[in-house]
Amino acid sequence: MKRIKTVATRDLKKSVKCGGCGECQTSCQSACKTSCGVANQKCENSNK
Amino acid sequence: MVHLFESNGYYIAVDPASGSIHSLDEVAYDVISLFEEKTEDEIVAALLEKYRGRPDVTEDEIRECVGDVRELKESGVLFSEDEFRDLEPKDEKSPIKALCLHVAHTCNLNCEYCFAAQGKYAGDETGKRPALMSFEVAKASIDFLIKNSGTRRNLEVDFFGGEPLMNFDVVKKAVAYARSVEKEAGKNFRFTLTTNGVLLDDEVTEYCNREMNNVVLSLDGRREVHDRFRRFYDGRGSYDEIVPRFQRFVEKRGNRSYYVRGTFTHMNTDFTRDLFHMADLGFRELSMEPVVSKPGDPYALTEDDLPVLFEQYDILACEMLKREREGDPITFYHYMIDLTEGPCIYKRITGCGSGFEYMAVTPWGELFPCHQFVNDPEYSLGNVFEGVKNPTLSEKFRNCGVYSHPECAECWARLWCAGGCAANAYHATGDISGIYEYGCRLFRHRLECAIMMNVAREEEKQD
Numbered sequence: 262m263k264r265i266k267t268v269a270t271r272d273l274k275k276s277v278k279c280g281g282c283g284e285c286q287t288s289c290q291s292a293c294k295t296s297c298g299v300a301n302q303k304c305e306n307s308n309k
Numbered sequence: 310m311v312h313l314f315e316s317n318g319y320y321i322a323v324d325p326a327s328g329s330i331h332s333l334d335e336v337a338y339d340v341i342s343l344f345e346e347k348t349e350d351e352i353v354a355a356l357l358e359k360y361r362g363r364p365d366v367t368e369d370e371i372r373e374c375v376g377d378v379r380e381l382k383e384s385g386v387l388f389s390e391d392e393f394r395d396l397e398p399k400d401e402k403s404p405i406k407a408l409c410l411h412v413a414h415t416c417n418l419n420c421e422y423c424f425a426a427q428g429k430y431a432g433d434e435t436g437k438r439p440a441l442m443s444f445e446v447a448k449a450s451i452d453f454l455i456k457n458s459g460t461r462r463n464l465e466v467d468f469f470g471g472e473p474l475m476n477f478d479v480v481k482k483a484v485a486y487a488r489s490v491e492k493e494a495g496k497n498f499r500f501t502l503t504t505n506g507v508l509l510d511d512e513v514t515e516y517c518n519r520e521m522n523n524v525v526l527s528l529d530g531r532r533e534v535h536d537r538f539r540r541f542y543d544g545r546g547s548y549d550e551i552v553p554r555f556q557r558f559v560e561k562r563g564n565r566s567y568y569v570r571g572t573f574t575h576m577n578t579d580f581t582r583d584l585f586h587m588a589d590l591g592f593r594e595l596s597m598e599p600v601v602s603k604p605g606d607p608y609a610l611t612e613d614d615l616p617v618l619f620e621q622y623d624i625l626a627c628e629m630l631k632r633e634r635e636g637d638p639i640t641f642y643h644y645m646i647d648l649t650e651g652p653c654i655y656k657r658i659t660g661c662g663s664g665f666e667y668m669a670v671t672p673w674g675e676l677f678p679c680h681q682f683v684n685d686p687e688y689s690l691g692n693v694f695e696g697v698k699n700p701t702l703s704e705k706f707r708n709c710g711v712y713s714h715p716e717c718a719e720c721w722a723r724l725w726c727a728g729g730c731a732a733n734a735y736h737a738t739g740d741i742s743g744i745y746e747y748g749c750r751l752f753r754h755r756l757e758c759a760i761m762m763n764v765a766r767e768e769e770k771q772d
Contacts, residue, residue: 262377263370264337265322267386268330268767270648273657273724274385274392280653281399284463286499287407288661288727289679294469294503294525294570295424295598295733298752299660300725300759301645302652305463309653 271304282306311388312721313342316761317627319768322387323760325721328657329386330648332764336366340374345388349375393654393724394712403707404459407662408450409669409680412479413471415440417507419542422574422608424601424681428471430671432684441476442672446693447483450670453693455494464491467501469669469680474508484520501525503570505539506551506558514558518565525596526555529571530583537576538608556591568642570596574608578617581625588632588639596642599751601681601736610747619754626758630765644759646725657711660727664690664706678706681732706731709741716744722753 284305288298312323320338322331333341336356343352353371360366381387416428433440451466458464466487468480480502487498502517503525509517517524528551529535536546559567569592573580580597587595599618602609610618625641632638661667664678671683674693682688691698711717711728720726729752733745 264334264340264374265377265381266332266767266771267381268332268648268764270328270330271651271653273328273654276653276655277393277396281655283400283403283406283461283655283666285652285656286463287465287667289663289667289730294680295572295601295730298643298725298729298756299652299656299727300756301642301647302656303647304650304652304656306653 276309279309280304280306282308310719310721311341313338314757316757317623317630317765319761319764321757321760321764323721324387324389325723326391326393327386327389328724329389330760330764331381331387332768336360336371337374337378340371340378341387344375344378344382393658396654396658398655398659400459403659403662403666404461405454405457405666405668406461406463407465407467407667408454409467409469409667410442410447410450410473410483411470411669411671411680411683412442412447412468412473412476412483413440414438414672415475416470416472416505417475417541418472418505418547419540420538421540422538422572422600422602422606425471425683430684439672440471442479442670442674444479444482444486446670446672446674447479448486449674449693451483451487451490453696455490455496457696458496462495462497463499464496465499465501467503469503472505472507473502474504474513477508477513481516499523503527505547506554507547509551509554509558511557514554514561517558518562521565523566523568524558524562526558526567526569526592527571528552528555528569528587528592529573530577530580530597531586534577534583535571538572538574552590559592566594568594568596570598570642572598572600574600574602575610575614576608578610578614579621580618581621581628584625584639584641585628593638594640599748601733612747615747615750618751622751622754622758626762630762633766634769643755644762646756646759646763648763654724657724657727659710661730663731664709665703678702679732681730682735706741713742714744716746716749720749720753722749722756725756726752 285302320333322341356371414428414433491498499522501523502521505527532548535548539547569587669677669680669683676690677683711723717723731741733748734743735741737745
């Protein structure tokens with residue numbers, strides 16, 4: 262497409278099937294401690 | 310719904326429901342903004358008028374762009390419907406996987422803005438309860454975590470306070486105990502320690518660099534900013550004492566993870582100067598958080614501060630991109646989004662896990678939903694010896710995901726934020742199912758910056 266470039270992102274629909282293992286880091290444990298978000302959490306599922 | 314924004318000269322579309330991101334030129338930006346409200350002919354007419362005199366914007370070009378947008382919509386990456394609202398968690402009763410151990414409800418600094426009231430957490434001032442966690446409580450906490458962790462392999466323990474190094478012996482014993490039992494239990498412990506640096510000597514440095522997966526070093530930035538709040542009890546600022554300790558620590562840390570973490574307040578809304586000061590001191594992994602405060606506090610952030618803070622986040626993003634190009638990058642916690650390897654949909658709708666996956670433990674073993682609820686009697690969950698005795702409260706936190714907040718339903722950032730911080734919501738509205746709108750506005754702006762940085766990297770790769 263000439264005027265639109267789609268940036269690669271994780272397929273969230275696919276993650277319905279392979280996600281949910283719960284092995285990823287708890288959001289608040291790493292650095293913020295006061296303003297949670299999950300955007301910067303790494304997925305640790307080896308079967309995704 | 311599509312979220313369109315311009316940042317640092319980039320035109321960007323975010324499809325909230327699929328998490329898709331598109332880098333646009335200004336014509337595509339306009340086409341998408343009109344797509345749901347106008348017919349194709351109306352869009353063509355409007356844009357031919359707007360771009361009159363631009364030879365590259367012809368009727369055919371605009372129609373082609375409209376066709377592209379239609380194609381993206383049909384592919385489910387633009388104007389997509391949210392299909393995750395009724396998604397059930399894979400684990401109906403997801404187990405506990407992280408504890409914040411308050412090994413010391415005391416501190417060697419007397420920071421005025423401390424949300425933990427200098428480690429005393431409003432309620433320990435009488436001296437009736439122990440300020441330091443015993444090994445017995447720490448051991449029971451590890452056992453409680455293993456017992457309640459179900460099939461989870463990765464377990465997290467954060468040593469927190471107050472100042473955890475005031476009880477370093479128990480930190481070491483707790484780590485040794487967890488290591489001695491993790492293999493047989495089929496678990497992998499990850500430890501984090503948050504420190505003000507006052508007791509960070511060579512022995513502690515060597516120990517933490519060996520045992521701690523992550524270390525959070527509290528530094529607010531410039532000397533005058535840091536020393537405004539982070540003082541000893543005799544009134545001296547702590548900057549001169551702790552900065553050399555942090556520098557030595559990081560020098561010996563190698564490639565293991567750490568954060569130099571600051572707090573900004575109404576007094577230093579120009580907080581990028583503090584972040585760049587940290588970088589000048591040699592620190593590369595940075596975090597800077599808005600202060601948690603009551604509205605009347607003199608250092609509380611105000612409505613008028615918001616535009617200034619937005620601009621600061623913009624400055625930071627542009628400067629970070631510049632430093633990346635120059636081969637001397639810094640990281641910033643809130644800008645570290647991984648678009649392809651980030652969290653699955655379950656994580657994105659569940660949130661931080663406080664109160665059901667994650668709990669805080671006081672020095673005497675009482676459980677609270679997280680470190681920000683400690684000592685609030687209404688939020689006591691039980692204790693590490695007898696377990697969770699208030700499952701109703703735990704369920705309330707479990708059911709506090711992004712779709713439980715009506716305000717989040719229309720928010721474009723919902724699948725990156727996951728509903729926000731329950732403690733912030735509680736402090737702002739008196740209820741964990743409320744929202745902290747000020748925090749939401751900061752979050753959305755930070756996320757725009759983080760997305761822009763990813764788009765900029767992609768565009769630069771292709772150039």
